[in-house]
Structure formats: C-alpha cells, structure tokens
Amino acid sequence: MKQDTPVQRPLWLALSIILVGLNLRPTLAAIGPLLDQLRHATGMSFSDASLLTTLPVATMGAGAFLGSWLERRAGARQGVVIALLLILLSSALRWLPASFGALLATALMAGVGIALAQALIPGFIKQHFPHKVSALMGFYITAIMGGASLAAAGAPWLASHSAHWQNGLAAWAALAILALPCWLLSAPRGAPGGGSAARAPQFSQIPRAWLLAFYFGIGTAVYASSLAWLPALFVQLGWSQQQGGLMLSFMTGMEVVSGLTIPLLSARSHDMRGWLTLVLLAVLAGLLGMVLAPHGGLLWVALLGLGVGGLFPLTMILTLHHYEDARNAGQLSAFVQGIGYLIAAVAPFAAGWIRDATSSFNLAWLCLALLIAGLLVLTRRFAPQGYAEAMQTPAAVAAQTR
Template structure:
C-alpha cells in the first residue's frame, strides 16, 4: 500500500508533464512559418497540412481508441506516443525540406493521437471522482505546452535557426518518457462483461462530436494561422509569437478555472455559453479591428478556446456510465472532432493562398460560434448514452 503512495502523489505531475509535450511540435511552426516558407518553398496549402495532417491522424487514431488500448495498453502506449513525438522533433532538427516537414507532421501526429486516445480512460480509472478536475489539468497542460513553444520558438530561431527552434522539443519529450516509464500508474485490466454503447448511430454522440470538433477547430485555426496573419500585417515573428503565447496563456487561465470550478456545476451549459461568447468576441475583434484590438482578440479568443477544450472532453465523459464507456465516448468524440477540426486550418490555408487574406476565415469561425451555442444548448445535465438504442437522442 505504502509503495503506491509516491505514484499517487506523482500522478498529477506526470499528467502535466505528458500534456506539456503534446503541442510544441505544432505550436512552434506558426511564428516561424514565413521563414520556413522562404527557406523551403512551402506553399500556404502545404503549410496548412503541418497542422491539419497531425490533427487528422489524431482523429483517425482516436476513433480506434479501444483497439489502441487493447493493443498497446495505457502505460506502454503513452510511452510509445511520447517516443514518436521525440523522434519527429529530432528529425525536424536535422532536415529542412518540405517532405521532411510533412513526414514529421505525420509521425508527431501519430504520437499525439496515441496519447490522447489512451488518456481519458486512464484518468477515469486512476482519478475516480476527481477525473473531471484531472481532465481540466491535463487539457491546461496541453495548452501550456503550446504557449511555451509559440513564445520560445521565434526567440530560439533568432539565434539558432528555425531547425533548432522546431526540433528542440525532443528534449522535454525525453524527460517525459523517462518520468512516465519510471513512475506511471500500474496497468489496469479492462472490465469484463461491460456493455458497449452503439455510438455511431446515436444523435447525442454526434452532437457531442460536433461541439468538440468546432471548439477544437477554433484552436487549430488560431494555432496554425494567427501568427502568419499578424506577420502579414507587418508584425515581427517575435511579436506574432508573443501574441499566440498570450492567447495560449489565456487558454491556460481558462483551463485552470474550468479544472477547479467545473465540479461545482452539475449543468455545464452556463460555463460553455460564456466560453462561446468570449470566443465570438475575439473573432469579431480580429475581423473588425485586428491591429487596434489585437491583444483583446488574443485574450478573449484564448479564454473561450481554453474553456471549450476541457469542457468538450468533460461533457463527453459525463455521458459515460463507467470508465470504459466514458473512454469509448471520449474516443469517438475526440476522433471525429479532430477530423472536423482539421478542416478549418486547411480551409484557411486555401483562403490565404487564393485571397492573400485570412479575414474570411475569422468571419467563418465567428459564424460557427453561433452553431456551437445551438449544439451546447442541448447538452442537458444527467443525460447518458444508452447502451441499447441505435438511433436514440
């Protein structure tokens, strides 16, 4: 019993460390995109793939979360995912070509996908009633890693070059691998005789997927294109990276607020609608006065995105009757949601390549905020996904 106490005490720290490694490979690109395009000939459409490809792969892998868990196990699978992220970063440190960037986007996306496929059920198994708070902590760590990378990458690049700035994130991945392998919780056996939920035909599951996907789409959109948008308006890479860092720090603040406050509200909808309102206000600032209201846009959009991401996961997990069912639902919602989210940066890249302007992408996201509100209104507390009906709401 006493031997397990250190592991229990380290569990939140491990979750933080793993989460911090899940976004630097994506967030380090945006502030340096102009320089990368200049050196490699990367087009806007190809640049969008550096975000969209990993996110698409994350979605595909997460749709098979149960199979991933059965094949790899939580402990070994998360270690494998972190190793893939490390290898992708190391490769970026060495090769400055378009094919290398795209291949490492796939490898890194594969690693992120494995971790995110396994983490929800692991949290439900090991955190119990504290799972919503731990999910908020994990989500906040993910956003914290993005903030660190977006702020540090242009500063590292100014002295060491963009290869180092995009590859150096292999080092914290090595630390995370070692810590996880030494101190991660023991494997859990899958529950026997559990009833599977028939998710694909369930309208409530698709509502959850749409809600998570559009909210996460706002995140992938700003992650990929906010810095290039502002360098196009005359800002330096450092300034644009600092703005993305400020946005992601606002996400961290919102994520922490959700983590510590979500347990007080059985009905998540007031928090969700407040987050959507903040995101909408941020998008309108980008559309109407991008220079005058730049920092207001970053703060408001960051608060909205930072709250929507963990709330999307928490609400999905709320619909499970057991850890296994919660993991199944979360895998479906994240998997399809990331596939949906991957479309927004891809569409923005096409818009920029053809119109030389990203403003229509911000208007599109503002309109999608209204759809988000409609989806959120139907997420009543206490609802569960039935294990029986194929077409129940």
Template structure:
C-alpha cells in the same frame, strides 16, 4: 494512506508532464511559417498541411482507440506515443525539406494521438470522482506547452535557426517518457491490473445521435484552437508585425488559455449543469473573433484575451461534458475516443481551409468569418446538453 496520496501526486505529475509535450510540435510551427515558406517554397495550402496532418492523424487514431488499448495497453501505448513525439521533433533538425517536414508532422501526429486516445480512460479509472479536475489540469498542461512553444519559437529561430527551434522540443519529451514509465511501473501501483489493457466497451456509438452531437461540438471548438495556432502569427506578420511580436501574441493567447483551463479545474465542480459555463465561454470566443474581423491591429490585445479565455475553457469543458455522459471508465474512454477521433478530423480541416482561403484571397479574414459561424452553431448545440439529456447516450 500517505503512500497512496503520494502515488496519486506522482501519477498526476506524469499526466501533466505528458500533456506539456502534446502541442509544441504544432504550436512552434505558426510563428515560423514565414521562414519555412521562404526555405521550402510551400504554398499557404501546403503550410496549412503542417498542422492539418497531425490533427487529422490524431483523429483517425482516436477512432481506433478500442483496438489501440487492446493491442498496446495504456502504459505501453502512451509510452510509445511519447517516444514518437520525441523522435519526430528531433528529426526536424535535419528533415528541413517539404517532404521531411510533412513526414515528421505525420509521425508527431501519431504519437500525440496515442497519448490523447489512451489517457482519458486512464484518468477516469485511476482518479474516479476527481477525474474532472485532472482532465482540466491535463488540458491546461496541453495549452501551457503550446504557450511556451509559441512564445519562444521566433527567439530560438533567430538564435539557432528554425530547424533547431522545432527540434528542441524533443528534450521535454525525453524527460516526460521516463517519468511516465516510472510512475506507472508495477511496483508503484496498489492495483497493477488497473494498467492492463482497458476492457472492451460493450457497445458502439456510431448510431447514437448524442455521440455525434458531442463529436461535432468538440470538433468545431477544437477547430478554433487549430486555426489560431496555425495562422494567428502569419496573420499579424502580414499586417506588419515582426515574427517575434506575432509569436509573443500567440504565446500570450495560449497563456490566457492556461489561466482559463485552471479556472475550469477550480470551479467546474460548482456547475453540474455545464451549459452555463459553455454559453459564457462561447460568447468570449465570438467576441474575440469579432475583434479579429473588425479591427485586428487596434484590438489585438482584447482579441488575444477573449480568444484565449474562450478557447482555453472550451477545450476542457468539451471533454468534461463528454465524460459526464457515462460513469463506466471503459465506456467513457470509448466515447471520448469516438468524440475526439471524429472531432479532430473536423478540426484538422480548419488550418487547411484557412490556407486555401489565403491562397485565394491573400487574406485570412474569411477564415475568421467561417470560424465565427461555427461558434454560433456551437451556441445553439450546447443548449441541448442538459444533465437530463445525458441518458440519450444509452439509446
């Protein structure tokens, strides 16, 4: 019993270690956009692509999650994904032109996609009834990595230059990869077959209305995350803030996301009906966006706290309510891949749209207004997610 418990702790640590590496390649970009723009001459639309491309690839790879699981297996696929994240980050030390940055963004997106596509089914299978809590810790780890990257990017850039500030995130990935491989080695597992390729799910979700609703919910909610991640620091530097201060604001926001994610992990078991928590966090998100629109300078701190709490809780809740619909781990993983796949495609459009709007209007207020409309749509959509409605996934 003690050995099994120890193995679970090691596996949990490996999952969190992977999670910490799934956002620095994106989160470090926002505070450095002004420097990258000056060095490369990219337009705001082109700068938006540095976030849009990885998120789009994350979505497309997730849609092929069943094939990826069959070809690579969970252990090998996740390991390959982390190796790509490490390599893409390290390559940014020399790939400082516009094409090099876009290619490394693409490679990082593929690596992140492999990990995110294969890991939910692994968690569901290995941790059973405790999967919800570990999913929340996993998503919290993702946001913690983003917080560290966002808060430190400007300082690292001032000391070593922006290419090094991007490339330094190869180091934690270099640590997480062997930890994952060691934790999932056959000798450490009571049931080695659990890490074989996931069994093929028996059905497709492409004609299921509930699956599409879950996809839209995840995609629009994650769009708020990608929008803030990419454009909050440039928004505040355009208001006269220093890059360091704008980066710290994004870091504070993502730290609030971490706290919100931990709260979800601790308390979600008390809410079998997820609609109450979802409505509460959406209200926080809407209030934060209203602060950015109405008075971004004077309400910067409230906006940071409200957005962080709303986005930080919404991300794990979106995954949890998706996994709630199906008990079978393989089919739950397939549903999560479908939801995340289309959802990340939707979310990838928000940074690009914001860049286009900034090129057109020289401002980002219109992007915050568009996101506010999306959050109101989510309020209406989440009312449909009663536990009694979960059976709609079987239709």
C-alpha cells in the same frame, strides 16, 4: 478480468499526466512562428504550409481510434509510452535539413503520437482519479496549452539565438525525454482492457456521440486555425515574426489561465451548459473582433484564448460525464476526439486556401464565428438528466417505449 494495480503515488502520477500533456502541442505550435523561414527554405505556399497543421490534426482524429484498440491490447501505460516515443522521434528528426516532405512526415508522426496519448489519458484519469476528474482534466489540458505557449514563444527565440533555425522546431524533444521516465515510474501496470466486458458501445449508432464529436470538432477547428495562422495574421498587419509568435504565446497563455480556472470553478456543477455558453461567447467575440477591429489585437486574442482554453476541457468533461463507467467514458472520449479532429483538420487548410485566394484571413474567421454561433444553439441540449437516455441507440429507445 484482472483489476488494475492500485495507484500508490497519486501525486506523482498526476504530475506525470501533466508532463505528458506538455508534449501534445509543441510540434504543432512551433510551425506558425517560423512560417517565414519554413516557406523560404522549402518554397511552400500558404496552402502547402497549412498541411503541416491540417494533416497532423487529421492524423490525430484517425489515430484516436487506434488509441482505443491499443488500450484494449496493451493497456494505457504502454500506449502512452509508444505515444511519447513517437513525439520524441518526430521532434528529433527536425534537426535534419529541412524539406517540405520531411516536415510533413514528422508532423504526421507527431500526429499519431498525440492521438494515442489524447485517446488514452481522459479514460485513464476517470479510472484512477474518479473523484477529481474536473480538476485533473483542467491541469492536464492546461499543460497541453502550456506546451503550445512555450513552443510559440520559444521557437522563434531558439531560431534567432542559435546557429540553426531548425532548433526552434526540434528542441521540444527534450519535453518527451523528461516525461518518459516519469510516466514509466509512476503509471500502474494495469491489465490490457481486452475481453467482451471491455467492448465499446456502438457509438456510430448513437446521435449524442456524433453531436459531442461535432461540438468538440468545431471548438478544435478554432484552436487549430489559430495555431496555424495567428502569427501570420499579425505579420500581415505589419508586426514582426517574433511579435507574431508572442501573440500566439499570449493567446495560449490565456488558454492556460482559462483551462486551469474554469474546470475548477465548474467542478461542483454537473450541468455544464452555463459555463459552455460563457466560453463560447468569448470565442465569438474574439473572432468577430479580429475581423472588425484587428488592431485591437491584444483584447481579441485574450478573449479567443480565454474562450478556447475553457471550451476544450469543458467539452471533454461533458463527454466523460455521459458515462459513470470509466472504460465506456474513455472509449466515448476516443470516439469524440477521433471524429472531432477529422472535422477540425479541414479548418487550417480552408483558412490557408482562403488566404491564398483573398489575401486575407477575414472570411476564415467569419466562417468560424458562424459555426461557434451554431454551438451556442446546440449547448442547450446537454441537460445532465438526459445523459443516460442520450447514450442509447434509437433502436434501444424505441424498444423501451413499446
């Protein structure tokens, strides 16, 4: 098989990866701060509005498997180009008159684009930056969270300072316009990963792959629910829509801090369990705090942001550590994200349904807190000396013990 072209300008490639990351949340994060205008313009219920986050997250799950297929057929370079074009188009179409159907269609289109990029970038990082996986994954995921923070704060500001509130949804097409040429100029023209040598292991037969997917899915469920409903929670408490958006921006700002520092601090450790426990405890405290003492919002949102911001990159780094081979690691990452996002997609809809049924988000936060407590118990299973054995099928393990 033809080898990938060596990276000639790694700094520019790293910058391009960061720019791609900036594009992977604004189409979702801009919805929550503008929820009142969206509901007024379209007549949506809270359950309907939850679909604008739930269905794209589910699409991100299904699309992750498409990303693995696309990498084998066309290569990561072309796959990311397609992803950015889909994100660009989905944002630009939001300048059209708003309707629930149109918003849902653009959200689904964005979900496919996000899924493709997220399925391709982790393996691409491991392949081209094998000795800097933790650091670059930290920067990349920080960029994802930074894009969410930018949209959460910028969407209501753009809506209130322009003639059309749709500008708060559509302006993020500019980020894709910036990222596309940078990626095309810096990403190496590698051969597609087709052929028998690139065939992925049967992850559906490996319990550890499912465990990683569940772990990723629950952490992402907390993030997706916060993205969809955190502004609405504070509006319900009497805050303004702008203030609710700023709280989401503050949370994602804390995610940026954690996403940047935790991977760097943990880079020398092959055992992620201590770091995972730390960030899970922060998430748990944030969720319980919003139920028990919601008016201490800044503290709980800060803890939630710091916890989720560290959990996302640590889970992806943990997944990549399970294989030395970059292609297998990338394909495992795609499987974990595919199943994980399908799990996470349930959470925003369930939270919206609970809000309609109980007039409160408290039960939703308590359910998420219970799931995070479960992840704390599961964390002890990720001992690094067991990675190789854990990635074998039960049949292979049984054959070795005969």
